[in-house]
Amino acid sequence: MTEVERHGFDVVVVGAGGAGLRAAIEAREHGKRTAIICKSLFGKAHTVMAEGGIAASMGNVNDQDNWQVHFRDTMRGGKFLNHWRMAELHAKEAPERVWELETWGALFDRTKDGKISQRNFGGHEYPRLAHVGDRTGLELIRTLQQKVVSLQQEDFREHGDYEARIKVFQEYTVTRVLKDGDRVSGVFGYQRESGRFFVIEAPAVVLATGGIGKSFKVTSNSWEYTGDGHALALLAGASLINMEFVQFHPTGMVWPPSVKGILVTESVRGDGGVLRNSDGKRFMFEYIPDVFREKYAETEEEGDRWYQDQANNRRPPELLPRDEVARAINSEVKAGRGTPHGGVFLDVSTRLPAEEIRRRLPSMHHQFKELADVDITAEPMEVGPTCHYVMGGVEVDPDTASSCVPGLFAAGEVAGGMHGSNRLGGNSLSDLLVFGRRAGLHAAQYAEAAQEDRPLVEQEQIDAAAEEALAPFSAEGGENPYGLHQELQQSMNDLVGIIRREGEMEEALQRLAVLRERAVNAGVEGHRQFNPGWHLALDLRNMLLVSECVARAALEREESRGGHTREDHPTMAAEWRRVLLACSLADKPVPGEGAIVLQRKANPAIREDLLGLFGVDELKKYLTEDELPGAEADLPPQRADTDAEKKSENGAEH
Amino acid sequence: MSYEATFRVWRGDAEGGELTDFQVEVNDGEVVLDVVHRIQATQAPDLAVRWNCKAGKCGSCSAEINGRPRLMCMTRMSTLPPDETVTITPMRTFPVLRDLVTDVGFNYQKAREIPSFIPPQGVKPGEYRMQQEDVNRSQEFRKCIECFLCQNTCHVVRDHEENKPAFAGPRFLMRVAELDMHPLDAAADSGLDRKATAQEEHGLGYCNITKCCTEVCPEGIKITDNALIPLKERAVDRKYDPLVWLGSKIGLRRG
Amino acid sequence: MTTETRPPEAADSTGRGVHSPGRAAIAQRHLRLDRWWLPQVMTAAGLLLFIGYSTWRAFFGLHTSYAAPYVSPFYSPCLAANCPKMDGGADWALFGGWWSLSPALIVLIFPLGFRLTCYYYRKAYYRSFWSSPPACAVAEPHAKYSGETRFPLILQNIHRYFFYVAIPVAGILTWDAILGFRDPQGHWGHMGLGTLVLLVNVSLIWAYTASCHSCRHIVGGRLRHFSKHPVRYRMWTWVSKLNARHMQLAWASLFSVGLADLYVYLLASGAFSDPRFF
């Protein structure tokens, strides 16, 4: 029998980023004993890296903004593949979630009249991102962390124990979600510090583990992003959707090599930065796709005027959604117009006074100075695309954030559906809060209902999980996990990267199958105490599963949309919009074959009144004939003429 | 351009340990953390090191490089002489767990001892109004990435283990200052005097303003000048100002 | 690790500070390779130089403290009956005739107290004279440390009262500098090199005084809502700019005081005569 440290809670939240902490706070406020588990130290989750801001239509800077406009932008950004209900809830609830942060002590940048200031961002029609300089994620996570502490102080006053009702297990890694029959019964994992195993029994588990970027070579993501939550969900019987959609952020650092991939925030462009190729040309004007043609400036002059006067000018194309900009940069570099280190130039130095740059973009200034010896107030940056965010994730119910496994919830980057095929900047932080709260709430309710008949943890499952986790110590042959990881990253980067081709993806799947077999033999030296080699060997399982999902779904989807670009199928196909690709674990994986099976599901139809927010002309670009409003019913075409559309765009009707 | 460097890394745990030498390749533009990772990937797969963002944003990779407390991910190799051995040790104020990883629990405990933000009564979410000039000061302190380098360097606890219970350390005294300067914090209304408790409960008096915390802060926060000294002055307002003292003796309180 | 912590293990007698049980076992007290002791040595040298010079001048400088129209800043205001006659200057014999020591000792208490309790000088002498700490991340030699929590160091908290006194003292030095616009006979409208020396000195004194941390607190730092006090906010912003240079001003004004006094000494002892401009 395996020896484990055991705990019992009502709700276990795996992940202490924005989504996890918000979920935990909600569950605790509903009186449930809540555990938070995270791989790194409390307060260091990936969310700290978010820079630009939180999108919420508070209308503080432009009072034309409201949830409908935000909803529209989100759907457009996601190329209408988003789950409409999630996009709706998100747009409606984001402002409340941001305001709530202020009551917990957050200090956002202010407008002249003392409200929360909001900034422009790619794909957002109005200035919408609440921000704190360029360290918004830090503010978000610190505020939530401090809220958790304040709840603990409350418990201390009441019970004399800080951890009476909410406890953080930091540097604990979950490797398995345990089940009792169909239902979730808890989690199993190891303590990084000592290598000892632990089990937390709980009827409700919320996954909030973030993304998968570490499967790619060039990424803005940290070591934590090994797709653990995605894999845990698969292994627990849930399904993942939209895994083919991976967002490559257009601007990552390209030099020096050791920092390749580190993010250069989009606010650089939102605040006036422009992209130039090696000929000095602002090339983005040539890459405005038809669907966005009317909304973006055609000349540099108009684009420049927009920063001052947004009512009468259209925005510059540097602020197109990320997928467009990333592809454009990719093409420029391929055409030989790149910089010496294989990127393009991003320049603010000629656009804003040095003082202003230092004030608005302090951490970018610092980052380039320290890491690349570049003074962004005096010279341009070199940037190129970097793997940044995964739109795909656990398939969840929009209102409750629950997966198809009873008791298993997911929120944040690990959940799928909200962002469709492409996420707008700033929509992630708001997503974390909106759906983090919902997941916490419904997990608490679920746990309440399960109180009578709590699921039990079976010893067999613990033994099996322990055996799995210890395998690397007894592996024969001893493949170096670091080497395997590098091969995986290289394959994904080269073969399932920004631009995808059928043959390459088939090759990727073959390589993944081989890597999976080799990973079984990944061996480690030393003992179980804080042993990074061992940790990586265990993470490989997750990265391989998730990478296979990405490759398999990408191979299946024969169109280009958002974060999925097929060279052999370069256009967007309305038929494909109705299809969601769902991955689940194969019953009995055959060696050499895949571990994942793919299933096509119908994308639920968008509610009629929400469709009414768009002009029919626009809808025609995305929807099939029979999905258009009034296709069956003989209604007069609503807002068919572009005039009406223009009006609604300016928000005049809402 | 690349060269061979000698790295001397402390390896061991609470039971003991020693500095171990590694010959390792260093490439153009790399930071110390890159080199530590290379040692890990090629020579010592179980070398324990904490890190996350590799961009100076999370504050995980704190250590001491050639005796100076620094973030490993923000120390460029080009700032160190190529022909000299680079010595890396864990932070020396906290109990060591293994190799470069320390138990920073002290800091989380101190964080819990500082009373949280108290929201003003009757102001609903969405109704908070604050001017930029009023939030600037606290915003500077909120840039803190909790790398705990300042806590590690402060001689009050670094050189005197016995002071740990009484002293919150620069990071958390700065937290008191942050809340005391927060334009809407309602601590005073609820009977909590942050200025006085800084002195009485969080050990502000231990700080002798020798500024090592400011010197090591990777975020460049002027901890001593902008948080600790102003907090000392605020404590003087409360505790050493004869008018206030007299007022409290005769049962008056100045608002 | 969870966020709960174990209480610090009972301090072992074998090791303290960085050698406490539980911490990484590293024999060296520090591993710094740079010349961390250099700033400390320089600070100590600078301060000792000034202390030596000013002690000598304060005890034995009475007869060379005035060279019309200039008065040494060490002797102004001069508060005893044994002061030299300073035409128009602050030679107020408030202490009467019983004081037989150097009158500089009476008034120097205040600038001395101001500087002794100054946040910058505290840092300087704690580090360089008391090695507490000798430099950042270099272990200090003391077994016990209570900082400014107890007598006598808790008295550092009275710094602000020295600041209040420093203002009239600076005012008097300003008057002394203005008196410098006379010729040795007392006629106005003249200027010499000495005038310039006194002017520079008094400007630096003012800048140092205004950049004081207590000053910064009093003019605006203590406020919670700058937006409700725009004038004080502006003043605070200025003082904050100066305050960022407090260390430099502390040294500059220290040296300028010494030099101004030296200048008067040289004139009064006849080693030198004042170049007159007009």
Ligand SMILES: Cc1cc2nc3c(=O)[nH]c(=O)nc-3n(C[C@H](O)[C@H](O)[C@H](O)COP(=O)(O)OP(=O)(O)OC[C@H]3O[C@@H](n4cnc5c(N)ncnc54)[C@H](O)[C@@H]3O)c2cc1C
């Ligand atoms: C550089 C950068 C900048 C960004 N800027 C923005 C922006 O400006 N605006 C915006 O909206 N979005 C931005 N994003 C995206 C956004 O930050 C992330 O999508 C979001 O923070 C994800 O939050 P999360 O709560 O889902 O997960 P995270 O914050 O990543 O938290 C994941 C948590 O799960 C834990 N965990 C993972 N696996 C396990 C396991 N097996 N066991 C236990 N714990 C585990 C981790 O330790 C961590 O605590 C940015 C992303 C990056 C990388």
Ligand code: SF4
């Ligand atoms: S200034 Fe104070 S808090 Fe900062 S290191 Fe020195 S003694 Fe510690």
Ligand code: SF4
């Ligand atoms: S104040 Fe600076 S040194 Fe201290 S923990 Fe924060 S970021 Fe680190």
Ligand code: FES
């Ligand atoms: S790894 Fe995040 S600060 Fe160094």
Ligand code: FES
């Ligand atoms: S004079 Fe230096 S702080 Fe007041």
